[in-house]
Amino acid sequence: MLDKKNLRLTSSEIAVVWSSYQNNSFSICILKYFLGNVDDPEIKSVLQFALDISVQNFNLSKDILQNDNQPLPIGFTDEDVRPDAPRLFSDSSYLYYIKNMSKVGLSVYGVALATSAHTDVRKFLSQAIQTSTELYNKTAEVLLSKGLFVRSPYVTTSDHVDTVDKKSYLEGVLNLNNNRPLNVVEITHIEANVETNSVGRALMTGFAQVAKSKKVRNYCLKGKEIANKHVQVFTTLLTDDDITSPMPWDLEVTDSTVSPFSDKLIMFHSSLIIASSISNYATATAASLRTDIQASYVRLTTEVAQFAKDGLDIMIKNAWLEQPPQIPNHKGLAKRPL
Template sequence: MTKHQTLLTSSEIGSIWTNFMYDSMSECILGYFLKDVKDEEIRPIVQLAYDNSAAHIEKLTSLFQREEIPTPTGFTSNDVNMNAPRMYTDTFMLTYINHMAKVGMLQYSGFISMSAREDVRNYFTDSLTDTVQLFEQSSKVLLSKGIFVRAPYIPYPTTKDFIDNKKYLSGLNPLSQKRPLNVVEISHLFMNIQTNLLGSKLALSFAQASAEEKIQKWMLKGRDISKKHIQIFTKTLLENDVQAPSPSDVAITDSTIPPFSDKLTMYHMSLLSAAGIGNYATAAAASQRSDLILNYNRFSLEIAQYTKDGADIVIEHGWLEQPPGTTDKKKLARNKETTD
């Protein structure tokens, strides 16, 4: 009896397509990092991250071919200039990999939950394991070098308590004193400061290297948005006598020769923007002080508009690769009517 392979669902196709785009971008960036990294403790981390992305691309390409689905173009050697001078310090590379591993862990867990076919689930489970190991190893090196940025400390609680007043949820009235932040709110403020710090550095490096004025302005606008959000989140922590995180040396050089294509950098910033909106939505849902919720919601709208402006630029250049979609049945019917 012949055993037929179950067809991929729309969610599974969407997941492997998205993963291919992400890892093809990562392979370009990490290959460029490998060219320049000098620190003997950091180099193995960069190599591991590169090897993971290359292996994922190989497996995904094979899966697309078996299913007779067109393999996405994604990003190729044409999107990275290996002759470009060094743009990023070794510490930046390590911090970047650690942060993107966090993004990957969230992404892969989501892909697993949307997949039914066993081989697809196994692939994403293995990829999640790879990413967890990358996060663990990069974290160990950050810690050993004393540059792992820890969340703020607070005194240990001594009692259990329950909320007995609706004022606990307030915070919009500027004339009333806001209650102290709780640990859940602090953790999200800390995380969003960290992600914006990295995003602002990347945006600056992409603006610095781009030759197109419109893209330079869009990247610098992204940096300015990140800086503004960092300032507001930091102010919120300091008002509660909680020390804001101090970033490690994640510097970029003064090179203006682009290591990556504008197509890749625009995609990367859009990817980070989408992740930022997700982070803010999670933070808003987890926070209980109304002023925090309001900030996260209005910041999400600001990033959404920024992302839309970026998408307009990408479409103008013909860089936006379209995900697989369903057939437009109405269009088919109209075309049939005109040919009858």
């Protein structure tokens, strides 16, 4: 029989554990700073729970990589954060941040579990899904208790089940004779993207104030503009059908110009926000039946992808972009000089 403990990690397993190590080292820095200035005891409890999860996931990722003799990523350390820096975001902002990050965790860990065979990796991912779920529920309860939870719009739906019997259903506003209103699936994704872009806009606003490099500041300002534009696009889709667009509120950014984070961490954080947006837009495109909505997502995704490339250029120039584990260049080795 095979010794399961001695099985090597597959490429997909290395990828998810390597990324988890990096992402949790980053999260630890972020959460230490948040905990350094939060006032509300309920929100502080959620942040502490989130930090405990990140530390746990970081240590488990480290153990799995070391047991497979994989080199550890550089990641982020105490040098990338100043927990004693002045407050940059409001307590409510922390809740919206944790809500969105726990959603990302559920998605990433869930997809990774379905591609993993190694017992230790599956155990780690299953536990990560469980704790991410618990974190989301804790955050949701606090948001609800404070009247801050952003609910999807309430709508009136038809009183009978029907099927699509005309191609014009797919055309929406592109068909002037039909002008089919949004369905609840399309509304769900539009509303979710309003919320995530609103949170992203607040983060980029704060980062632009405190970044040390002028290029990083300008990059964050551009990110703020893009997020604001995308909020307007999605809000218009809702209001055109007389649906009120729910918005997170109290996403306050203070006037502090003292950076709690290294520029490297700010750029890494920006890249995570962008990757999450591209993933959200891809899912929304596939779920939306109206072709005009699909076209909007494709157009916005192209804009975000170009913005992502600009960010990678900055990271590469400053040696901030860590290369994921890579296979040997067999062709290059075969062509080496004799």
